[in-house]
Amino acid sequence: MKKISTPYHHGNLRQALLEIAVKLIRERGADALTIREVARRAGVTHTAPYRHFKDKASLLAAVAREGFEMMVKETKDQFSRTTQDALARLKVCGIAYIEFAIHNPARYRVMFGTGRPHGKNSALRKASEASFGLLLECIKECQKEGTVRPGEPMEMALAAWSIVHGFSMLFIDNQIREKGLFAADRESMMDVVVDHLYAGFKPN
Amino acid sequence: MKKISTPYHHGNLRQALLEIAVKLIRERGADALTIREVARRAGVTHTAPYRHFKDKASLLAAVAREGFEMMVKETKDQFSRTTQDALARLKVCGIAYIEFAIHNPARYRVMFGTGRPHGKNSALRKASEASFGLLLECIKECQKEGTVRPGEPMEMALAAWSIVHGFSMLFIDNQIREKGLFAADRESMMDVVVDHLYAGFKPN
DNA sequence: AAGACAATGTTTCCACTGTAAACTTCTTAC
DNA sequence: GTAAGAAGTTTACAGTGGAAACATTGTCTT
Known part of the structure; x- marks a missing residue:
């Protein structure tokens, strides 16, 4: 022992x-x-x-991995506080993701910035897949529920991930404030962006 | 002289x-x-x-700046080959952006990866603003044309930029192929993602 | 309780990096 | 043709990542 x-x-x-x-x-x-x-x-x-x-990259990879795990945990915590429908959870997914990025910009950048793909580092890969899986499941449930239109869930998850990831990156890189977009406060910006995407997911 | x-x-x-x-x-x-x-x-x-x-960072900033300029130029080139409506140009914006990222992954990462905001380096900032401006103009024109629903153009541009940027990042970081999403070829993936966003922009 | 052994930390070493300072050499404007 | 400034060089230094061999300590077996 x-x-x-x-x-x-x-x-x-x-x-x-x-x-x-x-x-x-x-x-x-x-x-x-x-x-x-x-x-x-x-x-x-x-x-x-x-x-x-093993080396510096390995230390950074560990930081990144921890980050993914934190993100998943925080999202799940929010889930448990959301007793509503799957659509609500889907939105939580997006918001929680962005909030994590904004509150942990340094770590977030490490999670994606390295350039070198996770490749062999399977622990890191698994952690990042768990995060993506959460999103994927939400979308599937929404489709069952009828609150998201039918279609390949993978593709929709990809679109969703793209937008929250993109927004997060731009936000923490200050590209947004620099372009004079601070009119709205952070939270409403988040909502707007996420809503634009979900508008494209709506049935009918 | x-x-x-x-x-x-x-x-x-x-x-x-x-x-x-x-x-x-x-x-x-x-x-x-x-x-x-x-x-x-x-x-x-x-x-x-x-x-x-001045130093290493400065060299990288120059590489980044060149990148933004290339991107703008390529987008404009595509525009001139697109004699259609503003909506078509808007889509070109998205596609051209992603294509640039995919064909110049190394440079693209430098353009966004540095972490340190452009801050003082006004040449770099100007170049990146030009790129954003292109997108913004497209959206405004689409709104005039009635092919994009009304709403704060800044916010919509932000959403659009987020999704193409996010997608590009994920793609060049191999996160997409790693997750077994290579079912579709690159081009149709791009179209799908961009379409999901534009679906949220549609009027009615 | 006594070693043996593996895990943890240290010393010493090396090739390499970014960058400052003082220098040489070339180009061009007058 | 010469003075001035731009472009490139030499030399120097402190800091870095990492390899190798060594020392120390906790744990396991008996």
Whole structure:
């Protein structure tokens, strides 16, 4: 039996590194992240992190994975507070997604910004698939319910994901505020964008 | 009178650097780009690029700016080949955008991936605004034409931009193929996604 | 309780990076 | 033709990612 909670030398360094990494990215941007600085703040040597992460990319992948897991969890939490129909849940999906991105911009960028595809890193891939799965299920349920028009659910999920992802990216990259779109507050902007999409999903 | 076309020592090094940078990003990914390697391939010392770009970020910003300009130009070219209504042009906007992203994934990622907002770099900002402006104008024209329902054009442009941007990002990050969505070919996927959005724009 | 063993952290090392400063060499305007 | 400024070079430095060999500590077996 391995006691996970018991500290070895440092005391759950892996988790500490992840938290420090996120904080650092938040403070100085994603590419300013440095393994050495993370180690420094954790109070360990600059090579200690390599016991827990193969390399820098691997550390970032772990941050990303955690992000997907958080996102799924938060969405599900919102679900449980939404006792309504599937359409309501579908909207929750969109809103929760965007809210996550806005509240965790640094992490969000890591989740998608790396450029290099998740490829082999199956843990990361699984986490991201879980997130997509949530959306897909919602759409299927809506179709059963009759609140979303028939059609290949995959394609509709793709469209839905595209819009919330796109909006999130633009928002956190400041492209929106820069273009003088801050007339409306954030929440109503979100609603507008999401509604435009769902308008295209309506039956009839 | 300054003769721009005449080579000094190297011969239009600035442009050469830009081209090499893009090629490098294409080959090895955006963060593998190194000023020294760019210089090496250009056959100059590793500090020569600093005569043309303040720093690495500045070089990347120039690559991004060029990208926006290319995108606008290509869209306009497509416009001139589209003698039809404004709605047709609006669709061209979406398709051309996605096509650009797909054909220039490396550059596209630089255009949006940096994380750091364009902020002060006004040349980059202007180029990106031109691209957004094209979309905005299309929507306004469609509204005049009656092929897009009334409503704040800014908001609709935002929605439209979100979806094409989101789709592009997901596509070039391989998130789509990874999720087993390659059933449809690229072109029909594009059409489907764009159509879902425009369905929400329809009058009535 | 006593080692053996694997997990964790450290030291030392290396090739490489971004960029500043002071320099040389070329181009062009006068 | 010469002075000035632009373009490219040399040299230097601190910081980085990561490999390798070493030291330490907790855990497992007996």
